[in-house]
Amino acid sequence: MNEKITTFLNSGLLDKYLLGETTSAEAEIAESFIARYPEIENTYNIMQHNLEVVVKANAVEAPKSILNNILDELDNTPVVKLNIVKKYKKWYKFSVAASVAALIFASSSMYFYDQNQKLHSETLVVDDEINDLRGDIAKNNEMLDSVMRQLLKLNNPETEKYIIKGNERAKDLKTVAYINPSEKTSMIDVVSLPELPEEQCYQIWAELQGKMVNLGILDKADRQLRSIPYMEDALALSITIEPKGGNTIASMQNSVAQIKLQ
Incomplete structure (x- = not known):
């Protein structure tokens, strides 16, 4: 270069x-x-x-209800149309018309007052939704910071990438391990895990000086890039099938994947 x-x-x-x-x-x-x-x-x-x-x-799916609720509230806000129609009456009916007009004015005033109170309540609901949305934005910003930190780790030239594929017992299993010896960090990305009976789970181990050290359980419902304990001088990574909740000793007879480390 x-x-x-x-x-x-x-x-x-x-x-x-x-x-x-x-x-x-x-x-x-x-x-x-x-x-x-x-x-x-x-x-x-x-x-x-x-x-x-x-x-x-x-990635976190944005809640669809927030924007929909706001749009629904705006769509349901009544639009009042006032049609002023001038009707000319004879002089002897003026007093009756004035009385009717007064009643109409009073009824209209009460109607507009009720609508104003309803609109005020709806505005408060919208304000609450907007505040919730702002809270979600703050959380997303925090998540973005976390993403940037993880990206820096992955792009670090010292980070080594290991693709771990399943054997005949778990052909569809695939995980990716990212190990940085200089920073002493390890992360794993669960790409796919075959289904297991409810009473079993996948567990990942590090081979270290002839011993298998537990690095945690791999959960299909938790497919995300996450940190795992860093084991210095580890020789290999293995994935086994263990009883639900994990095991303290690796069941190597139930090994489904293994990869040697540099």
């Missing part, structure tokens, strides 16, 4: 371009390097994949 490519990768411009934080001039520079150098294009593609992994792992 020549010095020009190394300098560009160390500048952080590729990371900014991936996250959409570059100026137009910086974007042109990044796109030029991606187009000219296959090494940079390959690095960019890997970073895009890592970003997709992190976003998928932290």
Whole structure:
């Protein structure tokens, strides 16, 4: 890798371009390097994949009820049309017309008052929904910060990626482990886990000095990128089928996946 490519990768411009934080001039520079150098294009593609992994792992479906409730409230707000029709009466009916007009005015005033109170109540409901939405936005911002931290870990050149596939007993099993020896961190992304009977579960282990160390249970309902204990000098990772709740000793006769570590 020549010095020009190394300098560009160390500048952080590729990371900014991936996250959409570059100026137009910086974007042109990044796109030029991606187009000219296959090494940079390959690095960019890997970073895009890592970003997709992190976003998928932290994705939370936005609640549909909030916007729908607001729109429903606005749609149900009454629209009052006033039609003023002038009717000319003879002079001897003026007093009767005035009385009727007074009654109509009183009834209309009461109607508008009731509608105003109802609209006020509906406005309070909408305000509550908006406050809830703001709370969700704050939570999403916190989640975004977490995503960025995870993305930085995945894009770290020291992070090693291990794809763990199932054997004949669990052909559809697939998980991806990300291990960074320099930062002493380990993460795992559960891609797919075959169904198990209710009384069983999948458990992941690290082989360390002839012992199997428990790293936790893999739950199909918890498909997300998450941290697992880092085991220094671990030789391999194994996944076994254990009784529900996990086991203290690995049942290697029920091993469904294993991968050697560098």
